[in-house]
Amino acid sequence: MTWEPQIAAFCCNWCGYAAADQAGAAKMEYPAGVKIVRLMCTGMMDPYYVLRAFERGFDGVLVVGCHVGSCHYKSGNLQAKEQLDRVDRVVRALGLGGRLAMTAASAAEGNVFADAARDFTEKVRKLGPNPLRQAVPA
Amino acid sequence: MTEAVVIPVGVSEPSAAPDAALRTLAQEGCIQCNKCTFACPVHRVDVLFSPRKVILQAYLGGGDDVTERDLWACLTCGECQAVCPTQVPYPAFIREKREKLRDVMDRAAPCKHGGFKDLVAEIMAKPNLMQDRRQWIGDGLKVADTGDTIYFTGCMPYLDGIFSYCDSAEIGRAAIRIMNAAGIVPVVSNLERCCGHDALWNGKRETFETLAKRNAKWIVDSGAKRLVTACAECYYMLKHEYPKVIGPWPLEVLHMSELIGELVKDGRLTFAKPVPLLVTYQDPCRLGRHAKEYDAPREVLQAIPGLTFVEMDRVRENSMCCGVGAYSNCDAQTKFMQQERLEEAASKADHMVTACPHCRIHFSCYLDGKPVDPLPPLKIVDLTVLAAQALG
């Protein structure tokens, strides 16, 4: 079985998740390894989720939120950026550098979501499988 | 004394062996005098919490009657054991109970940030890890891949990614600076793992043993003669708990305060610059009561020129815990414990010196938020950082 990058995509309900919906509805395609977890806002992104995703074997973590200035809750995406910058230090020290990314795609930008999903999958493919992957007990 | 005298009531078959935790208790023999409860810091902020009561329930209930609150509220600080006339090892008892009951009584969110720290430790227990643990070191400091002295950093590379209240990497940089000044180029290894302190004390024995074995392998393979750490918890674990799992060490394990003291005595380290601060010292539970090291940090403080050192009232074996044990019990009561201890410190000095990065984090977390009552200005400073300041 060839390895396909598995990406945990944390998407905010109003932008990222809606952009993913729009990408699907507009019949765009992106890799099936991208699995979306719906949050109300990227401000809900707890650094714990990032680490948990890696610990559970995801090869990459992508956070998709609203553009700066357009957050449905005013500044949730700004807090997300702060938290993710901080956790990225941990991620890099653990030898998983480059596997965490954050981007923005408004509800109307299905193409931006699809492009980000594709581009990030390729980026992670070059990094190889997550070294932490092991059989997780059922 | 025979065991038959102390077999607890309620065990279904008289010949059935009591579990490990009860056995620990049974061997020492609690006499229900309640001194532990009066010494316990948690009891002072939550009258319903009583170590004596927990022990009694354990005896009566056949060993399965510890409530979730009682299981996790204990700081494992050891203040109870310090005053107990029969030296009942209550922290060890709780630790073993957690091992047994963890699967059915896991608190979903103990200290939230501790949960994060636990996850980092779990990741460090995995085999195929390729860490980059030197980013925090910075310019002007020398470290090596091989050598006589290992500087064990523990969770240092990760702490600042979790806690924003204070700069923990500062401690590491100060430690290396001190060693460099004394002509030591320490080994800082990417193979290091978390020492497993929280895993052990929160009942995750398998994780702890995995971490211990992985650490022991590279440490022994390194051929180093000494290992020094600036963290009270890593020190206690490496010196006292690891040998129970991996056997005796072929090298010496020291706390940074011991090393500094030794270097100053040998003349390899000189404190040239006065540090004119008024300080008091917080004995960490793991360095103090658990590892019985009370003097080395005090000697370092005495050696720093310009420093005025005033002791708090409750010190050494009576020192009060920082309020959080193994990151598993920060809750609505914790702030009152922290207020109590910080008020005591602030009444003696304007700086509190800690010898454990976790004491520093917990007190800093409290000061970063809103104190429950107004506090005179008090700064938390690490012992190694203070010593490095005196280098000049």
Place this chain on the structure above:
Amino acid sequence: MTEKRKVGVFLCHCGGNISDVVDVGKVRDFAANQEDVVLATDFRFMCSNEGQERLQREIREKGLDGVVVACCTPKMYEDLFRGKAAEAGMNPFLLEIANVREQCSYPHRHEPAKATEKAKALVKAQVEKVRKLWSLEVKTAKIQPGVAVIGGGIAGIHASILLADLGHKVTLVEKSPTIGGNMARTVKTFPTDDCAMCTLSPKMNEAYNHENIDLMTYAEVVDAKRSPGKFTLTVEKKPRFVTDACIGCNRCTERCPVSTAKAPVQVESEWEMGLSKRKAIYLPFPSALPQLWTIDADHCFYFQRNHACRVCQMVCPAKAIDFTMKPERVAVDVGAVIVATGWKEYDPAPLAHLGFRRHKDVVTQLQFARMLDSMGPTRGEIARPSDGKPAETVVMVQCVGSRGAPGDPDTHEYCSRVCCMVAVKHAQLLKKARPEADVYILYIDLRAYGKGFEEYYVHSMELGVKYVRGLPGRVHPEGGKLLVDVDDMLTGRRLEIPADLVVLSAAMEPAPIDDLLASLHVDKTPDGFVKEYHAKINPTETAVKGVFVAGCAQGPKDITDTIAQAGAAAMSAAVFLGSGEMALNPLVAEVDPNLCRACDRCTEVCEFDAVHVDPNTLVAVVDETACEGCGKCAVVCPTGAISVRQFKKPQVLAAIDALAPMAVVP
């Protein structure tokens, strides 16, 4: 730890949209084996009546306390299914949707095996989350009576009248000095060639006189604050410097020195689309409502030249000029808002080859409409703006600024829908007035989609309007005419039409209301118009409960469709207001008092002022009517005391763990 649950999984085929790609049977069997799942079933259309009945029957018969519906995006039917579950006796918040269509069968339609595996993971993730959900109670808030209609064009007017007739108090806010909007400019309406003002004026009067409509003209909504059941709009009323005493005699306008022949300040009339000038004190058009003159302070010599001129005040017989008037800000509390801000015409200047603004004889359709108006800048004469001579040859160019190439920054991708009929209308009106005129329409497609449109279009051809399929490559002056170079694709011949007047059918653009939309938290669609709740099934609501949209603010359309939509929006708003109370979102933050450190971190990050530490209990308290459920507080809380319902750590982790790969390192 987790108590036993009875979860039902319902997989939808979506008539093939899902089942053509995802092997629903395999996913169903997989789901049936998951812990706590007592039922896994599939059906062609879960959203149909039969599907919903099935859902309810199984909930009742099996006593389900958790449901996962694997179907289209939750944005479609989460509310519907939750409502049905509630009717069947299950708490609606124990139902989750697994998005196996938009986020699985659609984007991975060429990889059915992977899509099926992903669908399994998505279903499992929702099952695991549902196992950790608990019942939530829905609280309600009273809805503030009253509705604000923003925009006084035909959409806003029509919606306001309907709501006012129903007894609602309507605040109608219009930015310009008069209501009427763009319809008042159009002179005649297709396909009936009715006089626009004749059909519009009665409605304008009705809105102006209605006892339930509070009309604010020359006023703009500058801020909007939301709280459950209520919008508080801050309306800034600009000063007209003319009081109600005005009797409409027009003497002030006659005597105003601005824009006279030798005046240093010339102001283009917005109403006349720049074809003529207006004074600094003016009435936009004769039947403007309110019939109040307005002084434009930006050009008036009193304001711009240090009180130098007071002519209007001196000649006014009613003493109605008051230079001391100030802007006034009022707060308007309403329960519903209708956005009816309309459209503006695209400015074709960036399309250099068409020569707009370079050559005076190139105009837009709205400008042409003003020329048709017998009360307009040319007194009804279709003349060349350059020299006033009658325009004998008129060439109309379609799709100017519309149907542009994707990514072209100067044009829009969308079709503006009405310009074909506008061109047909103008062409045949001109031909009727001057049969000897030569009228061309250069087009790509001629879109005559509505009732009576095709007949109107055919009639225009009978009148002699010439249709050329092709758009011009160049418009350039030669010999006193404007030569229009175009390839006629149907005959294959290149034409050079010597035009007196070139009329550009410019695109319809949304009015510039970004700030308003931001303050209402309403989104836009990629074309820049207001985003409706659903393009097909709900074009009058927006994603914000209580905010509706009507007319061209939502997308290009003609007057017929505008009135239809405005009626629908008014009805939706009336239904909303009529219910008297609205359900509050229970997915907000809550605090576990046993864990709160009273450290204030949650308070510091909250943008909605929704959480405060009670100084007596030292526990943080959430104001559930203000909390929006963003979750910032939950992340910064050191103990996890505060968290958002349904997005607590165990619930999100359940989803993450279920989606994670179970593979071994290869």
